[in-house]
Amino acid sequence: MGSEIWKWIKEIWRRVPKVAVIILLLLIVTAIFADFLALHDPEIGDPRQRLLPPVWEQEGKWTYPLGTDTMGRDVLSRMIYGSRVSLLVAFSAVIIAGCIGTFLGLMAGFFGGWVDQVIMRFTDAWLSIPTVMFGVLMAVIVGPGVWNIVIILGGTFWSRYARVVRGETLSMKTRDFVHLAKIAGCGKPRIIWKHILPNVFNSVITLSSLQIGIVIVVEASLTFLGVGVPPPKPAWGLMLSEGRGGLLAGYWWLVVFPGVGIGLLVFSFNVIGDWLRRYLDPFYRNIE
Amino acid sequence: MEKKEFDYLLQIRDLKMHFPVKAGIILDHVIGWVKALDGVDLTIKHRQVVGLVGESGSGKTTLAKVLLLLEKPTNGEVLFKGKDIHSLDVSELKAYRRTIQAVFQDPFASLSPRLRVKEIITEPLEVSSTLSKEELENKVGEAMHMVGLDTGLRRVYPHELSGGQRQRVAIARAISTESKIIILDEPTSALDVSVRLQIIHLLMDLQKTLELSYLLIGHDLAMVAYMSTDIAVMYLGKIVEFGETKELLKNTTHPYTQALIAASLPDHPRDKRERTVLSGEIASPLNVPPGCRFHPRCPGKKSICREQEPSLVPVGDNHWVACHLDGQKAASSSI
Amino acid sequence: MEKKTLLQVVGLTTYFFSFARTRIVKAVDNVSFEVNAGDRLALIGESGCGKSTVAASLLRVLPPSGETVSGKILFEGEDLLQKSNKEMTQIRGRKIAMILQDPMMSLDPVFTIGEQIGETLKQHTSLRGDSLIQRIKELLLAVQIPEPERRIKQWPHEMSGGMRQRIVGSIAISCEPKLLICDEATTNLDVTIQLQYLNLLKDLQRNTGVTLVFITHNLGIVAELCEYVIVMYAGKIVERAPVVDVFDSPAHPYTKALLDAAFGLQVLRKRRPIPGEPPNLANLPPGCSFNPRCVYADDRCRKEEPPEVTLAAARSAQCWYPIKA
Numbered sequence: 046m047g048s049e050i051w052k053w054i055k056e057i058w059r060r061v062p063k064v065a066v067i068i069l070l071l072l073i074v075t076a077i078f079a080d081f082l083a084l085h086d087p088e089i090g091d092p093r094q095r096l097l098p099p100v101w102e103q104e105g106k107w108t109y110p111l112g113t114d115t116m117g118r119d120v121l122s123r124m125i126y127g128s129r130v131s132l133l134v135a136f137s138a139v140i141i142a143g144c145i146g147t148f149l150g151l152m153a154g155f156f157g158g159w160v161d162q163v164i165m166r167f168t169d170a171w172l173s174i175p176t177v178m179f180g181v182l183m184a185v186i187v188g189p190g191v192w193n194i195v196i197i198l199g200g201t202f203w204s205r206y207a208r209v210v211r212g213e214t215l216s217m218k219t220r221d222f223v224h225l226a227k228i229a230g231c232g233k234p235r236i237i238w239k240h241i242l243p244n245v246f247n248s249v250i251t252l253s254s255l256q257i258g259i260v261i262v263v264e265a266s267l268t269f270l271g272v273g274v275p276p277p278k279p280a281w282g283l284m285l286s287e288g289r290g291g292l293l294a295g296y297w298w299l300v301v302f303p304g305v306g307i308g309l310l311v312f313s314f315n316v317i318g319d320w321l322r323r324y325l326d327p328f329y330r331n332i333e
Numbered sequence: 334m335e336k337k338e339f340d341y342l343l344q345i346r347d348l349k350m351h352f353p354v355k356a357g358i359i360l361d362h363v364i365g366w367v368k369a370l371d372g373v374d375l376t377i378k379h380r381q382v383v384g385l386v387g388e389s390g391s392g393k394t395t396l397a398k399v400l401l402l403l404e405k406p407t408n409g410e411v412l413f414k415g416k417d418i419h420s421l422d423v424s425e426l427k428a429y430r431r432t433i434q435a436v437f438q439d440p441f442a443s444l445s446p447r448l449r450v451k452e453i454i455t456e457p458l459e460v461s462s463t464l465s466k467e468e469l470e471n472k473v474g475e476a477m478h479m480v481g482l483d484t485g486l487r488r489v490y491p492h493e494l495s496g497g498q499r500q501r502v503a504i505a506r507a508i509s510t511e512s513k514i515i516i517l518d519e520p521t522s523a524l525d526v527s528v529r530l531q532i533i534h535l536l537m538d539l540q541k542t543l544e545l546s547y548l549l550i551g552h553d554l555a556m557v558a559y560m561s562t563d564i565a566v567m568y569l570g571k572i573v574e575f576g577e578t579k580e581l582l583k584n585t586t587h588p589y590t591q592a593l594i595a596a597s598l599p600d601h602p603r604d605k606r607e608r609t610v611l612s613g614e615i616a617s618p619l620n621v622p623p624g625c626r627f628h629p630r631c632p633g634k635k636s637i638c639r640e641q642e643p644s645l646v647p648v649g650d651n652h653w654v655a656c657h658l659d660g661q662k663a664a665s666s667s668i
Numbered sequence: 669m670e671k672k673t674l675l676q677v678v679g680l681t682t683y684f685f686s687f688a689r690t691r692i693v694k695a696v697d698n699v700s701f702e703v704n705a706g707d708r709l710a711l712i713g714e715s716g717c718g719k720s721t722v723a724a725s726l727l728r729v730l731p732p733s734g735e736t737v738s739g740k741i742l743f744e745g746e747d748l749l750q751k752s753n754k755e756m757t758q759i760r761g762r763k764i765a766m767i768l769q770d771p772m773m774s775l776d777p778v779f780t781i782g783e784q785i786g787e788t789l790k791q792h793t794s795l796r797g798d799s800l801i802q803r804i805k806e807l808l809l810a811v812q813i814p815e816p817e818r819r820i821k822q823w824p825h826e827m828s829g830g831m832r833q834r835i836v837g838s839i840a841i842s843c844e845p846k847l848l849i850c851d852e853a854t855t856n857l858d859v860t861i862q863l864q865y866l867n868l869l870k871d872l873q874r875n876t877g878v879t880l881v882f883i884t885h886n887l888g889i890v891a892e893l894c895e896y897v898i899v900m901y902a903g904k905i906v907e908r909a910p911v912v913d914v915f916d917s918p919a920h921p922y923t924k925a926l927l928d929a930a931f932g933l934q935v936l937r938k939r940r941p942i943p944g945e946p947p948n949l950a951n952l953p954p955g956c957s958f959n960p961r962c963v964y965a966d967d968r969c970r971k972e973e974p975p976e977v978t979l980a981a982a983r984s985a986q987c988w989y990p991i992k993a
Contacts, residue, residue: 598888
């Protein structure tokens with residue numbers, strides 16, 4: 046049994062885009078084990094050590110490998126804890142959006158008729174709202190906070206899921222195995238749960254991995270604008286916003302590291318999402 | 334357990350399925366009808382294999398859908414134990430669902446991709462009866478054994494199986510509820526040639542062992558004749574000829590049946606013969622010709638054929654034909 | 669009358685590569701055959717036997733994962749595998765034409781019939797304007813489509829399956845090709861329409877002298893239409909013979925098994941299914957590829973691949989124990 050799993054892992058490893066997966070795994074591990082990896086408290090700094098450059102520059106210190114910010118907080122530790130915040134917010138938001146969108150898409154696709162019309166018009170309307178503006182508006186109304194931002198993001202991004210899932214549901218509905226399920230006497234809930242949902246799940250996963258990149262950037266933007274994750278929490282968008290002023294003065298490490306962090310995270314999700322989209326496509330499955 | 338209170342399993346009476354064709358952008362109005370089924374009478378008895386042949390537009394697939402409760406007819410009735418299947422109450426409906434199952438043409442589309450073989454096989458049972466997990470497992474083993482599948486495959490997913498194996502799973506599912514009628518819609522057309530006969534023999538064996546009835550839908554007259562006790566020939570929504578297989582092939586009466594036989598390809602290059610090829614296109618169920626619906630393509634038509642639609646009349650022992658031509662046979666086409 | 673060799677395929681080998689060339693599917697393995705002008709050749713076998721890949725290799729239209737690794741394809745004396753892509757576009761549609769199984773896939777739904785037939789003519793001839801339209805009408809009549817003036821303006825979806833396949837046929841013969849390959853051309857057609865189409869092909873051959881290669885798995889079509897048969901299994905040719913010989917006394921056990929399992933109304937006999945499953949081309953058994961399903965197989969068959977044995981003039985089989993007549 047163990048060797049089965051090992052063989053399976055090796056198979057998957059052979060096919061995945063390795064660079065992206067490694068980056069992502071590193072980031073996830075960092076997020077999980079932040080408590081053990083960070084050297085300092087990310088929220089409380091030592092004002093006497095403020096604005097130290099990274100270790101390889103003159104005046105850099107080994108105790109603060111990536112330098113410190115204006116309040117003397119260790120950039121590396123903030124980066125490490127920040128990965129946790131970014132990933133947490135991104136994953137949670139995508140899960141919420143996915144659940145709402147998938148449910149609505151299934152209902153619309155499966156039942157058709159006026160249910161479909163109502164849901165789809167609503168979805169279309171929602172899709173046309175500019176995300177960042179909407180996020181800002183909702184954040185101002187609801188107030189800042191990590192979970193608030195998660196809910197706002199979830200409530201904004203569900204519409205694409207609804208669209209995709211509805212399309213897939215429509216195409217599944219006409220397949221023989223769904224007809225055969227009806228012939229066997231399955232009720233509608235069972236057909237949706239056992240026959241349609243598992244088969245649209247692939248698309249949901251693919252869409253999620255592509256969406257996460259966008260969610261991360263939007264979260265960072267909202268945080269940058271001051272309406273996302275509130276200080277002193279170490280969110281990368283916040284680090285960008287706080288470090289912005291120091292850029293011209295030459296304190297580049299305040300901005301470059303969080304920027305690169307966001308970039309790498311989005312990059313790896315996009316590459317994996319793209320790969321998933323091609324890999325899970327049943328057409329390719331038949332060739333292989 | 335129903336005894337033979339009824340001497341039929343299903344009785345189909347004057348079944349019509351007319352699909353409206355609508356036009357218009359805001360207010361649709363009906364501009365025509367697709368007469369997929371236009372008055373079908375058919376009886377399926379115990380242990381009978383009724384072969385249904387016809388080309389595109391004949392209505393054979395629509396008939397299957399109506400029997401399987403996937404479509405509601407616009408007219409007529411299908412009687413199961415004396416009651417129309419579209420007005421059964423909940424428990425009668427469950428009994429009907431247990432009695433009638435189906436196997437479709439494409440083994441790649443018939444099995445739910447994310448369910449394992451054993452889940453696919455037990456689904457009809459899970460839905461219509463209350464058996465324990467153990468009993469279900471036993472049923473799976475039995476069914477797989479009956480269709481010649483290695484029971485070790487029970488936890489496998491459909492994409493890991495070959496076409497022939499998938500079709501066997503579909504058959505196992507169809508027999509799992511101790512059904513009495515199975516609708517087979519081109520069960521071997523999508524299979525590799527070398528595997529076809531395996532599945533056909535399996536179906537024939539199961540029919541004898543389990544005392545099943547089949548409604549076998551096919552376009553290959555030879556294959557249908559091989560498997561069926563009786564054959565019904567459909568054209569544009571109606572049955573034009575019906576009879577016991579040997580009798581129908583020996584005394585083919587309706588010109589369309591004769592054309593189908595003439596169009597069947599030879600067994601041997603020496604059997605090639607000059608035969609009358611049916612002219613024209615297959616008519617569309619959107620535009621059913623008046624009178625006898627076959628008359629535009631019929632080589633021997635009379636004036637009455639354009640005006641009056643013939644009804645099924647007996648022309649021999651268990652042999653019915655709907656034709657005005659009184660059984661004239663074209664010389665080259667009967668066997 | 670001496671028959672001219674139109675096509676000579678020598679040692680054609682085409683593989684499909686996947687997983688960074690670690691998985692090789694030997695779709696066509698060392699296939700050699702000849703086609704004379706005016707022949708009606710059947711290439712028969714089940715799906716996966718390589719027959720369609722032979723046609724694709726001939727026209728050099730393999731998908732990206734396919735590659736002809738060795739062999740020669742001599743058409744009118746010239747090796748097609750040595751030709752450049754530009755030279756091949758002069759041959760496809762003009763010297764060698766192909767009709768595929770599904771007319772809906774072959775016809776573009778957004779162009780009228782006239783435009784589609786005209787496209788090939790414009791590519792290979794200098795006909796334009798009125799003479800082009802005249803030629804299109806001639807072609808439609810040649811494939812027995814009445815009222816050609818009306819049809820030219822119609823769209824594919826306005827026509828029935830049989831008509832569409834005839835349109836595809838007219839495109840195929842438009843530039844008077846020497847060789848016409850039909851890949852399961854009648855599989856999607858209704859039975860009565862199929863017979864019309866096969867008769868049409870016979871007429872076309874009579875009128876234009878085109879050479880027909882018909883790829884199919886249906887023995888009835890072979891009996892109806894073809895003079896010479898090549899049987900393929902798992903990428904190799906296992907038997908070749910004139911059509912009457914194939915039906916009277918098949919030499920290879922696979923051919924015999926196909927005949928035993930086939931259907932026909934005329935002869936009601938006990939039919940025997942072929943045991944086992946079709947072969948996995950990525951993982952063929954050692955020895956003769958057919959051995960797991962062959963009732964006559966012995967140890968030799970399981971270990972060594974049989975050579976091709978000449979049994980008579982124009983007859984051969986690749987088997988250790990060809991069935992004697």
